[in-house]
Amino acid sequence: MTVGAKYHMTSEDFRRHGKALVDWIANYYDRIEEYPVLSQVKPGDVRAALPQTPPQHGEPFENMLRDFQNLILPGITHWQSPNFFAFFPANASGPAILGELLSAGLGVQGMLWATSPACTELETHVLDWLVEMLELPEKFKSSTRGGGVIQDTASSASLCALLAARERATGFQSNERGLYDHLVAYTSTQAHSSIEKAVKVAGIGKENLRLIEVDENYAMRPELLKYQIKADIAAGLTPCFVAATIGTTSSNGIDPVPEIGAICQQAGLWLHVDAAMSGTAALCPEFRYIQAGLEYADSYCFNPHKWMFTNFDCDCFFVADRAALIQTLSILPEYLRNQASESGAVIDYRDWHIPLGRRFRALKLWFVIRHYGVEGLQFHVRQHVALAQKFAQWVLDSEHFELAAPTPLNLVCFRNIQGDEFNRQLLEHLNRSGELYLTHTILDSKFTLRLCVGQTNTQARHVESAWQRIQTVANEMRIG
Amino acid sequence: MTVGAKYHMTSEDFRRHGKALVDWIANYYDRIEEYPVLSQVKPGDVRAALPQTPPQHGEPFENMLRDFQNLILPGITHWQSPNFFAFFPANASGPAILGELLSAGLGVQGMLWATSPACTELETHVLDWLVEMLELPEKFKSSTRGGGVIQDTASSASLCALLAARERATGFQSNERGLYDHLVAYTSTQAHSSIEKAVKVAGIGKENLRLIEVDENYAMRPELLKYQIKADIAAGLTPCFVAATIGTTSSNGIDPVPEIGAICQQAGLWLHVDAAMSGTAALCPEFRYIQAGLEYADSYCFNPHKWMFTNFDCDCFFVADRAALIQTLSILPEYLRNQASESGAVIDYRDWHIPLGRRFRALKLWFVIRHYGVEGLQFHVRQHVALAQKFAQWVLDSEHFELAAPTPLNLVCFRNIQGDEFNRQLLEHLNRSGELYLTHTILDSKFTLRLCVGQTNTQARHVESAWQRIQTVANEMRIG
Numbered sequence: 001m002t003v004g005a006k007y008h009m010t011s012e013d014f015r016r017h018g019k020a021l022v023d024w025i026a027n028y029y030d031r032i033e034e035y036p037v038l039s040q041v042k043p044g045d046v047r048a049a050l051p052q053t054p055p056q057h058g059e060p061f062e063n064m065l066r067d068f069q070n071l072i073l074p075g076i077t078h079w080q081s082p083n084f085f086a087f088f089p090a091n092a093s094g095p096a097i098l099g100e101l102l103s104a105g106l107g108v109q110g111m112l113w114a115t116s117p118a119c120t121e122l123e124t125h126v127l128d129w130l131v132e133m134l135e136l137p138e139k140f141k142s143s144t145r146g147g148g149v150i151q152d153t154a155s156s157a158s159l160c161a162l163l164a165a166r167e168r169a170t171g172f173q174s175n176e177r178g179l180y181d182h183l184v185a186y187t188s189t190q191a192h193s194s195i196e197k198a199v200k201v202a203g204i205g206k207e208n209l210r211l212i213e214v215d216e217n218y219a220m221r222p223e224l225l226k227y228q229i230k231a232d233i234a235a236g237l238t239p240c241f242v243a244a245t246i247g248t249t250s251s252n253g254i255d256p257v258p259e260i261g262a263i264c265q266q267a268g269l270w271l272h273v274d275a276a277m278s279g280t281a282a283l284c285p286e287f288r289y290i291q292a293g294l295e296y297a298d299s300y301c302f303n304p305h306k307w308m309f310t311n312f313d314c315d316c317f318f319v320a321d322r323a324a325l326i327q328t329l330s331i332l333p334e335y336l337r338n339q340a341s342e343s344g345a346v347i348d349y350r351d352w353h354i355p356l357g358r359r360f361r362a363l364k365l366w367f368v369i370r371h372y373g374v375e376g377l378q379f380h381v382r383q384h385v386a387l388a389q390k391f392a393q394w395v396l397d398s399e400h401f402e403l404a405a406p407t408p409l410n411l412v413c414f415r416n417i418q419g420d421e422f423n424r425q426l427l428e429h430l431n432r433s434g435e436l437y438l439t440h441t442i443l444d445s446k447f448t449l450r451l452c453v454g455q456t457n458t459q460a461r462h463v464e465s466a467w468q469r470i471q472t473v474a475n476e477m478r479i480g
Numbered sequence: 481m482t483v484g485a486k487y488h489m490t491s492e493d494f495r496r497h498g499k500a501l502v503d504w505i506a507n508y509y510d511r512i513e514e515y516p517v518l519s520q521v522k523p524g525d526v527r528a529a530l531p532q533t534p535p536q537h538g539e540p541f542e543n544m545l546r547d548f549q550n551l552i553l554p555g556i557t558h559w560q561s562p563n564f565f566a567f568f569p570a571n572a573s574g575p576a577i578l579g580e581l582l583s584a585g586l587g588v589q590g591m592l593w594a595t596s597p598a599c600t601e602l603e604t605h606v607l608d609w610l611v612e613m614l615e616l617p618e619k620f621k622s623s624t625r626g627g628g629v630i631q632d633t634a635s636s637a638s639l640c641a642l643l644a645a646r647e648r649a650t651g652f653q654s655n656e657r658g659l660y661d662h663l664v665a666y667t668s669t670q671a672h673s674s675i676e677k678a679v680k681v682a683g684i685g686k687e688n689l690r691l692i693e694v695d696e697n698y699a700m701r702p703e704l705l706k707y708q709i710k711a712d713i714a715a716g717l718t719p720c721f722v723a724a725t726i727g728t729t730s731s732n733g734i735d736p737v738p739e740i741g742a743i744c745q746q747a748g749l750w751l752h753v754d755a756a757m758s759g760t761a762a763l764c765p766e767f768r769y770i771q772a773g774l775e776y777a778d779s780y781c782f783n784p785h786k787w788m789f790t791n792f793d794c795d796c797f798f799v800a801d802r803a804a805l806i807q808t809l810s811i812l813p814e815y816l817r818n819q820a821s822e823s824g825a826v827i828d829y830r831d832w833h834i835p836l837g838r839r840f841r842a843l844k845l846w847f848v849i850r851h852y853g854v855e856g857l858q859f860h861v862r863q864h865v866a867l868a869q870k871f872a873q874w875v876l877d878s879e880h881f882e883l884a885a886p887t888p889l890n891l892v893c894f895r896n897i898q899g900d901e902f903n904r905q906l907l908e909h910l911n912r913s914g915e916l917y918l919t920h921t922i923l924d925s926k927f928t929l930r931l932c933v934g935q936t937n938t939q940a941r942h943v944e945s946a947w948q949r950i951q952t953v954a955n956e957m958r959i960g
Binding site for chain 1 (some may be wrong): 497501553663922936
């Protein structure tokens, strides 16, 4: 933005356009409920409106904003609408958006401590704060043999956990000579698809991922896990990794980590615990029971980018033994060597995940924690859980709907009693209306609606309207 | 930002703080040359200044900005300083920062077409534009069997390429039953460390990565590659993947892709071409020779976040056969099923990379291309290359310095003739001065300085000052 540097945006223009954009975003949130939550465009609509060929000459920023408004916005599904109840949330907030802006403005790389010390140290610091805020085991603090790192997603975190497990189980030899041991990994039938993806990526193979059956609450049955591990050992295989879930995507099922952990400890398996959305609940002491058994975990992750008001991407990944992770992912070409790294006194986060480069993501997390304070975060988590519980009670009290799974926190799984086809059409009607957005799953072989309360600005009136709308549409469908 | 929602940042406050932050960023760029490029803090300095425990109560945003300025900024290495010549650049620009801000404000997820159609379609569209802008082979366009996707980094892109190669070589069986074939991968001794990392992650093992020797220009010797592949086949192994580099990190060496490609075609190997930084040069017709042989490539990547004024992260990864990539990385849990995906009429980018969730990264790329236009981007690439060539000529003309490698584009590798220890100290003196930031490599067993011209605002005067400073410090060292 140096004045006079041809083609670059000038400092004055950056100020002008930046402020206009800040206002645009504020206006967007002020009016977000006017947009249909789920985009109504058809495949190809957006591309058809864009010029086929790239521009030869530069254009004024106003053109981009105009086209964004006219051509892109209709193709947006509004994840930040308070009427967004689909999937799990990916909620954002004012301080997080500003943190992301500041990070973009600085444009620094945190691959090594030396490439921007504050980028590394603030990350370590804020992740240590989170250990306290959530009352996680001390072993996840950087002052011990463990520590935390920000990854993009829980998918990547699970992959890193699996890789470290693979290496530990093979004496760090798979990295060297390739994967020739017959390793086996375990998770429940309800675990996130990223576990299967990680098992494929790591070369272990889907056939060697055992999907352990769940109980009536969609939680892993530890006795079956124990049995399967024994059988695999008896067959000459090498069990190496168990992924337990605190809050499955499908139904928010909570695996019995204490029992699973004891089994892992006895058999020497790496225990990874994925609490991608639900982990945030542990900000409140009354929900900390979900963390029972974490003392057994070798690694743990949760996503502030889901339910903790911190813009995507921000997955917090903690390990009890950082040396195992670092040994698994370490690379050291000459052009990255530097005194600070060689002194051993610093963390180089490049060795804690797959990519080399990394953004300054700790900034937004720092802003969020300081803006809300622990009490502000607790307030909203409690409110979301209370609203989901209220919704679950309405379902229970209704003669036309039923709950499909327990509702431990902020996800309600429910369905109309008139069967799969009715529920499928109900979902489509609701989402097409644009007034709210829900998604589905299959539980007990039945098509099931999911309503997750977690968007930053969702309040009682949004959940009440959702329930009204669901009842109204179901009634119309019955009559019509 | 709904008014009255306790603890959330209000719309008014967001506008106020957002505009203050926009001004802060503009001021930062206006004054960026006043900061020491390489942060001067010592390990632990930043953390020591931060409160040990997280805040119980929320704080005004002004506090965060104040602490950012006082505690964080001294720990920043200024990657956006025009005096940053280290590593490869990770350059940013006004339109890209604003694109990142808008993406953060929208907070949408692009894992499926359905979760925000515009997020997917704009990405496909802009990547198709890039195929034209760079004159890449048509097979990388989405209208063919291929297509492009934005990944975080070239490390992740190379990993995905390797995984697809692994699956193709094993009839897509490694994903299923694990990796038991004895696969072999190839790259040069000068390739980026991420290739070794990918080989480890994928379970192939470092021992099965052949590092092919290079010629005097640090380019892979194709006859040695051919010989090694033959030897491996003769030994009963299964060659599967070759990673060629256009512009190595160490010296900007350019592998002979036409020869390598012919070998790969004959042997049926997947050819991945990594042009992370140098790929941007192909915006200018006169530098497109670097893309010779890309017609053989199964996959290709370059990083607009390095040299194309687009904020990190933004790696563009192109494949000639998207079906192979998708089959390798596809997952389909019930809760992600939707009509658009099942119609086959849309792209779901979740199956093109490791993570599930994804930001709207195409926005910043769209803003950059439209703001600069092709001619604006060409202008700056040409200017950077011309400045590096000028610097190389000064080195050539100097009696105290020598070039350590060819300078095809914007990276100059050079050293003082007084040996390793002198150069090591020279580098340390220069970086400690805060006036510029260079890094090093080892070429021909000698400690070598690297100067890469690619930061957005680097102009003639910065490169001239760098050369003056380098000469002055070297003179002082010789005398003193």
